[in-house]
Amino acid sequence: MDQKNFFYLHCVLRLAIIILVAEILAMLLFDITGITASLSQLAEAVLDGVLLVVLSAYPLYLFVYKPILKSFKRDQQQIEMLAEALQGAGESVIITRPNGEIIYVNQAFSDVTGYSQQEAIGNNPNMLQSGKQDRHFYERMWASINNKGQWKGELWNRRKNGELYPEALDVRSIPGEDGSTKFLVGVFSDLTEQKRVENALLQTQKLEAVGTLVGGVAHNFNNLLAAISGKAYVAQVKAKKASAPEAVIENLDDIQTLSFDASHLVKQLLAFARESQHDKEKVSLTRAVREAVTTAQIGIPEDVEVKLDLSSEPMTIWADQTHIKQAIINLINNARDAVKNCPTKAIHVRLYPTASENCGNSNACHIHCKNVATLEIKDTGTGINSSDLDKIFEPFFTTKEVGQGTGLGLSTAHGIITSHNGSIHVSSTFSRGTSFKICLPLVESNKTEQSPPPIKPVPLRHSGTILVADDAMEVRKTVASVLASFGHNVIQANDGIDAIEKFYAHQHEISLVISDIVMPRMDGVDSVLEMRKSYPELPVIFMTGYDAPKEKTRKVLDNETSMLLNKPFKTDELSKLVNKLINKNG
Structure with a gap:
C-alpha cells in the first residue's frame, strides 16, 4: 500500500471513530436527561441526528476534512509546479x-x-x-x-x-x-548546433590531417623543385658557354622561375594547412594584398569578377606576412561563397592609406596611431541578416549549409587582424552584398616601396672542398654540379651516418658542409653535432624542404657559422652563403 492510500485509510478510520464517539455521547446524554421518554420514535431519531452532527462537526473538520484539504492543496501545488516545469523545460x-x-x-x-x-x-x-x-x-x-x-x-x-x-x-x-x-x-x-560543432571539429581534424600530409609531400616536392631549378641553372651555364640560341637560355630561365613559383605555392599550403610559428617584420601591405589575391584566385570560379584597386602610395606594416595573407584569403573566400548563386558575381578589393581622424569607423576603432591602411573587401552577394552581424566573428558560427563551411574563416581573420593591433568592421545589406573594412596601423617610412633587388653572387675569392649530404640523389647530384661550376671540390654523402664517415675520412680537406635536415638513419642536425665534436667551428649550410623547422635546428643555428637554406633555392643565394662561410674560414 502506497503512502497516499494509507493516508486516506487513516482518514476513514478517524471518521468512523469520531462518529462512533459522537453516537455514544448522544446516547449517554439521552440516558442522563431522560428526555427520550416523552418523545416519539421519529422525534428521538431526529434529535439523535442533530446531536450526532453537533458533536462530530468540529472533530470531523479538525481531524478529517482539514488534513484531506491540506493534502489536496499540496497535490494541486505539486501538479501546477510540474506543469510549469514541463512547460518551461529546455527539452x-x-x-x-x-x-x-x-x-x-x-x-x-x-x-x-x-x-x-x-x-x-x-x-x-x-x-x-x-x-x-x-x-x-x-x-x-x-x-x-x-x-x-x-x-x-x-x-x-x-x-x-x-x-x-x-x-x-x-x-x-x-x-x-x-x-x-x-x-x-x-x-x-x-541537435542542429551540436552537429554544426561536430562537423566543424571534424573539418578541423581534416585540416590537421591535410597539414600532416602536406608537410610530408612538401619535403619530397621541394626536393624535386630544387633538382629542377639546379639542373636548369647548370644547363643554362653550359648553354651560354656553347653559345646556344637565346630562346633556349630564356626557356631555362623560365624553368627556374616556375620552380620557385611552385615552391611559393607549397609554402602557402604549409602556412594555411597547419600551425606554424612566424616572426613579425616590416611588410609591404600592397605586395601582401596582391599576392593574397593571386593565391585566393586559384579557388575562385572564372565567372566571378575580381577587381583589384591598390593605391600607389607606399604602405608598410609591422606584421607576420603569412598570417596577414591568411586573413585576406579567408575574407576573399567568404566573398566567393557569398556571390556563388547571385546573378552578379563580383569581388572588389581596395587598399588605400587613411588618416585616423578621417576614418569613418573612428568612434568604434581602437587604433590611435596617426596613419592607417584601409583594406576593403566588398562583394555583390546575398548579404548577412542584421540579427547575424554580431555573431559572424564567433568561432563555429556559419550561415552556410551543413558541410559547406567550418565557421572558422571569419573568426580566424578577426583574430589575426586584432593580434596585429588592427580592427575589422562589417556592413551588409541583405540581397545587395557585404563589405569588410580592415584598418591596420602603418609603420612610418620615407622610402618608396619597391621590389627587393635581385641577389648577386658574391665574387669567389676562395675555392674549397665541400661535403654535400642529402638522401635525395637528384638534389645531391644537382647541388654538387652547381658547386662544381663555382670551382669547388665536392664530396657526396647519402645520409647522416655516411656524411660522418666521409667527414672523418677527409677531415683536413673539408671547409664547408651542406646538409639536408631530414634524412634516414641519422638526420643532418645530429650528424653535424657529431662532426663539431672534433671541429667546433665547422661551417654548415642546412637545406630543408619544410617550412622553417626552428625547433630542430635551434641548437645549431644560434651561431654565425650555421645558415639555413629553404629548398628550392636560387643559385645566387647558394653562391652568396658558400662564399660567405668559406671566405670567413679562408
Whole structure:
C-alpha cells in the first residue's frame, strides 16, 4: 500500500471513530436527561441526528476534512509546479494518445518546430516527418515501443517552415492499470548546433590531417623543385658557354622561375594547412594584398569578377606576412561563397592609406596611431541578416549549409587582424552584398616601396672542398654540379651516418658542409653535432624542404657559422652563403 492510500485509510478510520464517539455521547446524554421518554420514535431519531452532527462537526473538520484539504492543496501545488516545469523545460516534450493524436506539447516544442500549441494539439507527429527515414525505420521504432515500452535514437524532422533539422528522440509508453498503453511521451532535443560543432571539429581534424600530409609531400616536392631549378641553372651555364640560341637560355630561365613559383605555392599550403610559428617584420601591405589575391584566385570560379584597386602610395606594416595573407584569403573566400548563386558575381578589393581622424569607423576603432591602411573587401552577394552581424566573428558560427563551411574563416581573420593591433568592421545589406573594412596601423617610412633587388653572387675569392649530404640523389647530384661550376671540390654523402664517415675520412680537406635536415638513419642536425665534436667551428649550410623547422635546428643555428637554406633555392643565394662561410674560414 502506497503512502497516499494509507493516508486516506487513516482518514476513514478517524471518521468512523469520531462518529462512533459522537453516537455514544448522544446516547449517554439521552440516558442522563431522560428526555427520550416523552418523545416519539421519529422525534428521538431526529434529535439523535442533530446531536450526532453537533458533536462530530468540529472533530470531523479538525481531524478529517482539514488534513484531506491540506493534502489536496499540496497535490494541486505539486501538479501546477510540474506543469510549469514541463512547460518551461529546455527539452521539447510531446504527449500523444496510443493512436498518435497529440494531446500536449510544451513551449520548447513550439520553439523548435515552429508549430504553436494550438496547431499541434489534435494533430499527429507525422506532420514533422522529413522523408529522410524510410518505412522500415518507423517499423523498427514502433516495434521497440510496443515490445520494450521505449525507443531512443536520432532522426531528421522538418520544421513548419520546411527546414530540416536533426534531433535526439526518446519515446516511452506509459501503461494504464490494465497494462495497455495509456499514452506516449516523447522528449527530444534539437541537435542542429551540436552537429554544426561536430562537423566543424571534424573539418578541423581534416585540416590537421591535410597539414600532416602536406608537410610530408612538401619535403619530397621541394626536393624535386630544387633538382629542377639546379639542373636548369647548370644547363643554362653550359648553354651560354656553347653559345646556344637565346630562346633556349630564356626557356631555362623560365624553368627556374616556375620552380620557385611552385615552391611559393607549397609554402602557402604549409602556412594555411597547419600551425606554424612566424616572426613579425616590416611588410609591404600592397605586395601582401596582391599576392593574397593571386593565391585566393586559384579557388575562385572564372565567372566571378575580381577587381583589384591598390593605391600607389607606399604602405608598410609591422606584421607576420603569412598570417596577414591568411586573413585576406579567408575574407576573399567568404566573398566567393557569398556571390556563388547571385546573378552578379563580383569581388572588389581596395587598399588605400587613411588618416585616423578621417576614418569613418573612428568612434568604434581602437587604433590611435596617426596613419592607417584601409583594406576593403566588398562583394555583390546575398548579404548577412542584421540579427547575424554580431555573431559572424564567433568561432563555429556559419550561415552556410551543413558541410559547406567550418565557421572558422571569419573568426580566424578577426583574430589575426586584432593580434596585429588592427580592427575589422562589417556592413551588409541583405540581397545587395557585404563589405569588410580592415584598418591596420602603418609603420612610418620615407622610402618608396619597391621590389627587393635581385641577389648577386658574391665574387669567389676562395675555392674549397665541400661535403654535400642529402638522401635525395637528384638534389645531391644537382647541388654538387652547381658547386662544381663555382670551382669547388665536392664530396657526396647519402645520409647522416655516411656524411660522418666521409667527414672523418677527409677531415683536413673539408671547409664547408651542406646538409639536408631530414634524412634516414641519422638526420643532418645530429650528424653535424657529431662532426663539431672534433671541429667546433665547422661551417654548415642546412637545406630543408619544410617550412622553417626552428625547433630542430635551434641548437645549431644560434651561431654565425650555421645558415639555413629553404629548398628550392636560387643559385645566387647558394653562391652568396658558400662564399660567405668559406671566405670567413679562408
